[in-house]
Amino acid sequence: MNDLKISIASGKGGTGKTTIAASLASIIPNSVYIDCDVEEPNGHLLLKPKINTEEFVSKLLPKIDPFKCTVCGNCVEVCEFNALINLKFEITLIDEMCHGCGACAYFCPEKAITEIEKPIGVIRRGITEDNIYFIDGLLNIGEVAAAPLIKAVKKKIPEGGTAPYNTAIGKGTSSYKKGIIAVKNEFYDSQIDNETTSYKKEIPKGRDDFDKNDFDNKIFSDNKSFLDNVKPESSSSEYFKTYIIDSPPGTSCSMVEAVIDSDYCVLVTESTPFGLNDLKLAMEVLKTIRVPFGVVINKYDDSYREMEKYLEESKTDLLLKIPFDRKYAVSYSKGILPLVLYPELRTDFFDLYETIKRMIGLEMGKVQSV
Ligand code: SF4
Numbered sequence: 047m048n049d050l051k052i053s054i055a056s057g058k059g060g061t062g063k064t065t066i067a068a069s070l071a072s073i074i075p076n077s078v079y080i081d082c083d084v085e086e087p088n089g090h091l092l093l094k095p096k097i098n099t100e101e102f103v104s105k106l107l108p109k110i111d112p113f114k115c116t117v118c119g120n121c122v123e124v125c126e127f128n129a130l131i132n133l134k135f136e137i138t139l140i141d142e143m144c145h146g147c148g149a150c151a152y153f154c155p156e157k158a159i160t161e162i163e164k165p166i167g168v169i170r171r172g173i174t175e176d177n178i179y180f181i182d183g184l185l186n187i188g189e190v191a192a193a194p195l196i197k198a199v200k201k202k203i204p205e206g207g208t209a210p211y212n213t214a215i216g217k218g219t220s221s222y223k224k225g226i227i228a229v230k231n232e233f234y235d236s237q238i239d240n241e242t243t244s245y246k247k248e249i250p251k252g253r254d255d256f257d258k259n260d261f262d263n264k265i266f267s268d269n270k271s272f273l274d275n276v277k278p279e280s281s282s283s284e285y286f287k288t289y290i291i292d293s294p295p296g297t298s299c300s301m302v303e304a305v306i307d308s309d310y311c312v313l314v315t316e317s318t319p320f321g322l323n324d325l326k327l328a329m330e331v332l333k334t335i336r337v338p339f340g341v342v343i344n345k346y347d348d349s350y351r352e353m354e355k356y357l358e359e360s361k362t363d364l365l366l367k368i369p370f371d372r373k374y375a376v377s378y379s380k381g382i383l384p385l386v387l388y389p390e391l392r393t394d395f396f397d398l399y400e401t402i403k404r405m406i407g408l409e410m411g412k413v414q415s416v
C-alpha cells in the first residue's frame with residue numbers, strides 16, 4: 047500500500063485552508079502535516095509543534111569570471127530558463143529566473159563559471175504533543191520563487207516509505223547540500239522526463255565531445271544519493287501513512303508544485319461570489335494536472351446558493367459544509383483549532399477523512415501506527 051497524500055488548497059486566501067488542513071491532520075493518528083505555504087506558513091500557530099531541526103535551503107547561482115569569459119554565448123544558448131542575457135560585451139544573470147541547474151557552468155568552454163550558494167529559505171521539522179509530524183518551509187524575505195523551496199520541503203516525503211520523520215535526515219550529507227540537490231533535481235527531472243534528447247540537440251558549437259551518458263550519470267547519481275538519504279528504515283505493504291499537504295493559496299506554479307503528486311486534493315472555499323470565481327480557477331488547474339478533488343465550503347451560510355448550484359451542475363463532490371459560527375472564529379483567533387473546543391467538528395473531520403479514502407478507493411482502518 048502506498049502512502050496517502052492529501053493536499054488542501056484554495057483558489058483564494060482567507061478561506062480557512064490552513065485550519066482545515068491542521069484539523070484533518072489532527073484527527074489522523076501519526077499523520078504528517080506539511081506546510082507548503084512557504085511565503086506565509088502559519089500551520090505552526092495552530093498545531094504548536096516542538097521544532098527539532100531547522101535546515102537552510104539554498105539554490106546554486108552561476109558566477110561568471112569576466113577575465114575568463116570570452117562572451118561566446120554558449121551558456122546563454124544552453125540555459126533553458128532564459129536566465130542569462132548576452133549583452134555582447136558581457137553576460138548578465140537574472141537571479142530570479144535562474145533555477146540553479148548548473149548547465150551553464152557545465153557547458154562553458156572557458157571554465158569561467160563557478161557556482162555560488164544563494165540561501166532561499168529554511169525547512170523546519172518537529173512534532174506536536176499529539177504526535178503529528180510537522181514540516182514547513184519558510185521562504186526568505188525578498189525571495190520571489192517559492193516553488194524550489196516547496197520542492198525541497200516535499201523531498202522530505204520519502205518515496206514509498208513509512209518512516210518520514212526519523213529517517214529524512216541524511217547520513218553525512220549537509221542539509222545545505224540536500225536542499226541544493228533537491229532544487230537541482232527540479233531541472234534534472236524535467237530534462238529526464240520530458241526532454242532527454244534535447245541536450246544532444248542543444249549542445250553548443252565546440253562541445254561535440256560532450257558525453258551525454260556522463261552527464262546523465264551525474265544526474266542520476268546526484269538524485270540517487272538524495273533518495274538514499276531518505277530511504278525509510280522499514281516499509282510495510284499493509285499500512286499507509288497519511289500526509290496532509292497545506293498548499294499555498296491561488297493557482298500559481300507554487301500551488302501546482304504543492305498539489306501535483308497528491309492522491310486527492312481538498313479545495314476549500316467560502317460561499318461568496320469571490321469564492322466561487324476562484325474555486326472555478328482552482329478546479330481548472332486540478333483538472334489539467336489530473337488530481338482528483340472535492341470541495342469543502344467553510345464559513346457556510348445559506349444566503350449564497352450559487353456555490354452549491356454550481357457544484358451540483360458541474361458534478362463536483364461537496365465533501366463538507368462547515369457553518370459560519372462566531373465561536374469558531376474566536377477559537378481560531380486565539381490560535382486554537384476549533385475542533386479542540388467543539389467536538390461536533392471532530393466528527394465532521396473524521397467523516398471527511400473517511401470520505402476521502404472512499405473516494406480514492408482505500409480500505410478503511412489501515413492507517414499506520416508508528
Ligand atoms: S559559456 Fe563561458 S565563456 Fe562563453 S559566454 Fe558563457 S561564461 Fe562566457
Ligand code: SF4
Pocket residue numbers: 106107108124125126127128129130139143144145146147148149150151
Ligand atoms: S544555472 Fe541553469 S538556469 Fe541558472 S543560468 Fe545557468 S543554465 Fe540558466
